[in-house]
Amino acid sequence: MGENSNFSEAELSVFRSLFDSWDGNKNGVIEKEEIGDVLRAAGQDPTNAELDGFMERADTDKNGVVDFQEFVNMIDEVKKNTPKETLLQEAFKSFDINSDGKVSSKELKEFLQGYGEKLTDQEAEEIIKLGDVDGDGMLNVDEFIRALQEFD
Missing domain, CATH: 1.10.238.10 (EF-hand)
Structure with a gap:
């Protein structure tokens, strides 16, 4: 996981657990519907447009799902750009x-x-x-x- 050098092994382990918990059907990727499920469980009510926007930013290879590397990259972006x-x-x-x-x-x-x-x-x-x-x-x-x- 050389691309994840911004994070420690402990952080990556936490991210893996979080990723796995978001992957509702346990197929190794996060789908748009699963993101909606997670956000609703956290008390949010995302619109379809908000979920599309999330996928647009996170799914950098544009294959319709977010894999673990894309998930970590998204966390890194948020961390860099948000106080x-x-x-x-x-x-x-x-x-x-x-x-x-x-x-x-x-x-x-x-x-x-x-x-x-x-x-x-x-x-x-x-x-x-x-x-x-x-x-x-x-x-x-x-x-x-x-x-x-x-x-x-």
């Missing part, structure tokens, strides 16, 4: 399922289960506690960003 703070704020919105400005342990668990991660209630609560500065049992956007930056 980190903006990426983290967008990530927070995906976790904040009820849009109340806070991420609870229930929302964290529910979001991660949508990507095949199995957490117990206790594990989700422990993760929230790690970043919960104000002690309210939830993460606001600043706590969320601070917690993720500590793991960077």
